[in-house]
Amino acid sequence: MANTDKPTTRPANPRFSSGPCAKRPGWSLQALEDAALGRSHRAKIGKTKLQKAIDDTAAILGVPADYRVGIVPASDTGAVEMAMWSLLGERPVDMVAWESFGSGWVTDAVKQLRLTDARVFEAGYGEIVDFTTLDFDHDVVFTWNGTTSGVRLPNGDAIPADRKGLTICDATSAAFAQDLPWDKLDVVTFSWQKVMGGEAAHGMLILSPRAVERLLTYKPAWPLPKIFRLTSGGKLIEGIFKGETINTPSMLCVEDYLDALAWGQRIGGLPALKQRADDNLAVIERFVEANDWIGFLAVDKATRSNTSVCLQFTDASVVALPKDAQEAFAKGVASMLEKEGVALDVGAYRDAPPGLRIWAGATVEASDLEALMPWIAYAFAQQKATLAQAAA
Numbered sequence: 001m002a003n004t005d006k007p008t009t010r011p012a013n014p015r016f017s018s019g020p021c022a023k024r025p026g027w028s029l030q031a032l033e034d035a036a037l038g039r040s041h042r043a044k045i046g047k048t049k050l051q052k053a054i055d056d057t058a059a060i061l062g063v064p065a066d067y068r069v070g071i072v073p074a075s076d077t078g079a080v081e082m083a084m085w086s087l088l089g090e091r092p093v094d095m096v097a098w099e100s101f102g103s104g105w106v107t108d109a110v111k112q113l114r115l116t117d118a119r120v121f122e123a124g125y126g127e128i129v130d131f132t133t134l135d136f137d138h139d140v141v142f143t144w145n146g147t148t149s150g151v152r153l154p155n156g157d158a159i160p161a162d163r164k165g166l167t168i169c170d171a172t173s174a175a176f177a178q179d180l181p182w183d184k185l186d187v188v189t190f191s192w193q194k195v196m197g198g199e200a201a202h203g204m205l206i207l208s209p210r211a212v213e214r215l216l217t218y219k220p221a222w223p224l225p226k227i228f229r230l231t232s233g234g235k236l237i238e239g240i241f242k243g244e245t246i247n248t249p250s251m252l253c254v255e256d257y258l259d260a261l262a263w264g265q266r267i268g269g270l271p272a273l274k275q276r277a278d279d280n281l282a283v284i285e286r287f288v289e290a291n292d293w294i295g296f297l298a299v300d301k302a303t304r305s306n307t308s309v310c311l312q313f314t315d316a317s318v319v320a321l322p323k324d325a326q327e328a329f330a331k332g333v334a335s336m337l338e339k340e341g342v343a344l345d346v347g348a349y350r351d352a353p354p355g356l357r358i359w360a361g362a363t364v365e366a367s368d369l370e371a372l373m374p375w376i377a378y379a380f381a382q383q384k385a386t387l388a389q390a391a392a
C-alpha cells in the first residue's frame with residue numbers, strides 16, 4: 001500500500017517533460033550571451049557556430065569520420081521526413097513501429113508516399129518488434145527509443161553489417177543517452193530538444209556513406225520540396241553538412257545547443273551522459289520494485305528506456321476500472337503532481353495506455369527524481385481515496 005503522508009521535500013526542478021526536455025543543470029539565459037543575434041547565418045560568425053554544432057555533435061556521439069552530419073529544418077520530424085522522401089522507393093521497405101511516433105512513419109510510407117513494396121511490422125505498447133524477422137536487404141525504418149511507450153531497442157545485433165538495404169533510424173530520444181551502433185545505422189536523426197535539453201525546430205541528419213551513395217544514384221519518382229532536397233544536379237549539397245543550412249536557422253537555438261554540447265563535454269562526454277540517464281532510471285526502478293501498485297509499461301527489462309520512462313498503475317482496483325476511468329485516474333495523479341509543483345508534463349502520451357511518463361535523460365538530476373518518487377506514492381494514495389469515496 002502506498003504511503004499516504006504528504007512528502008516535505010520537493011524536486012528542485014520539476015521539469016520532467018519528454019520534450020522539450022529540461023535544460024542542463026545550471027542553465028540560465030546568460031548562457032546565450034554570445035549568440036550571433038542580428039547577424040547573417042551565412043556570415044563567418046554564423047557559419048563557424050553551425051559548423052561547431054556539427055563537429056561537437058560528431059565528437060560526443062563518436063560518429064565515424066566518413067559519415068556526414070547535417071543540420072536540417074523542422075526538428076526530428078523534418079530530418080526523418082527528409083530521409084524517407086529522399087531515400088525510399090529504390091527497393092522494398094520494412095516499416096517498424098511499437099508506439100505512436102514509429103506508427104507515424106509507417107503512415108507516411110504507406111499512405112503518403114504510397115510505397116507498394118512496404119511491409120509493416122508493429123508491436124503493441126510495451127512490446128517490441130523482433131528484429132530477426134526483418135529483411136535487411138530491404139530498407140528498414142524504425143525508432144530506436146519509442147518515446148511514448150518507453151521501449152527501446154537494446155542493441156543493433158540483429159542488423160547485419162553486410163545488409164543491402166538502408167537502416168533509417170529515428171533516434172531522437174536515444175541520442176546522447178544510449179549506444180548507437182554506427183556500423184548498423186545508415187541514417188540517424190534527432191532533435192536538439194531531447195536528451196541535451198536544447199530547443200526544438202532544428203534537426204540533425206546523420207548519413208552513412210551508403211546513404212550518400214543512394215542519394216547520388218537514386219532519384220525518387222515524386223517531387224521534393226526545397227526543404228527536403230539533399231542533392232542538386234546529381235551531387236550532394238555538401239553545405240548542409242558544413243553549417244550552410246538550407247534555410248535560416250535560429251542563432252539563439254544554435255547558441256543554446258552549443259552550450260548544451262559544451263556541458264556534455266565538460267561532464268565527460270557520452271559515457272557521462274549515458275550514466276546520468278542510467279542512474280536516473282535506477283532511481284525509478286528502485287521505487288517501482290518497492291511498490292506493487294506501479295509497473296513499467298516496457299514488458300522486457302532489456303527494452304526499458306532510460307530516457308522516456310513509462311509507468312502504469314498495476315493496482316488491482318485501478319486495473320479493474322473501465323479504460324476511460326483508468327485514464328481519468330492516471331490524469332488525476334499527473335495533475336496533482338503538477339498542482340503541487342513537483343512534476344510538470346508527466347501524463348502518458350495521448351495515444352499511449354494510461355499512466356505516467358517521466359523523462360530521465362541526462363539533463364535531469366537523480367536527486368530530483370529521488371524527491372519526486374514519494375510524491376507519486378502520495379498522489380496515487382490520494383487518487384485512490386477519491387476512487388473509494390466515489391464508490392461508497
Ligand SMILES: Cc1ncc(COP(=O)(O)O)c(C=O)c1O
Pocket residue numbers: 018019074075076077078101102143145146147148170172173191193200201
Ligand atoms: C521518437 C520521436 N520521433 C519524433 C518526434 C518528433 O520530434 P520533433 O517534434 O522534434 O520533430 C518525437 C517527439 O517527441 C519523438 O519522440
